[in-house]
Amino acid sequence: MKKINSALLITTALLVFISVPAKINFAEEETMPISGIKKILIAYFSYSGNTREIANQIHKIVGGDIFEIQTVTPYPKNYDAVVKQAKQELASDYKPALKTKVGNIKSYDVIFIGYPNWCSTIPAPVKTFLSEYDFSGKTIAPFCTHGGGSLARSVTDISKLCPKSTLLDSFAIPGSDVKTAQSEVSEWLRRIKITK
Ligand SMILES: Cc1cc2nc3c(=O)[nH]c(=O)nc-3n(C[C@H](O)[C@H](O)[C@H](O)COP(=O)(O)O)c2cc1C
Secondary structure: OHHHHHHHHHHHHHHHHHHOOOOOOHHHHHOOEOOOOOOEEEEEOOOOOHHHHHHHHHHHHHOOEEEEOOEOOOOOOOHHHHHHHHHHHHHOOOOOOEOOOOOOHHHOOEEEEEEEOEOOEOOHHHHHHHHHOOOOOOEEEEEEEEOOOOOOOHHHHHHHHOOOOEEOOOEEEEHHHHHHOHHHHHHHHHHOOOEO
């Protein structure tokens, strides 16, 4: 009788184990890109690392491909010199040559564009990047790090360069807060419906 009881117990336990689907762990469920989004590209420019930090946080959550926008000629390391150059580039609508290209931009559905606020708008290398490819029909999610000026004119300027793209709500964070931005980044990704 005892043997029959234990056999019954084992069979019941096995049946329960097989019929209950593996529970998705909450963090995994929360960070899963919503269905329908096929391919994500996270493209960013970063001079001193803040925007790179946010790009990596986004990448950790949504996956996809990550691409650093880099100029052939690096910017000067000296802060005053880079500010002077950025102002000149903005005034002359200069578009510096970029070091590398994205393989097949056509294959991406959602493109994150990350940049530091430079002189109240996007840095010149981001201008080059947005001008080099056809973003028609793509969904663009802008994110920005800044020194207090937030997004300023950057999103308006992106929409001028990509008039046939859908722009999602943008994300902005002070450069000094990027190391602890994970929950704000996750919240933004949920708000724009990239994650559930
Ligand atoms: C050339 C230059 C221009 C900048 N202009 C602005 C500005 O107009 N408004 C602002 O809030 N921050 C400005 N900043 C500060 C940066 O936006 C901020 O430090 C940002 O987090 C840097 O990001 P990164 O480390 O990815 O380069 C500027 C910084 C540089 C180097």
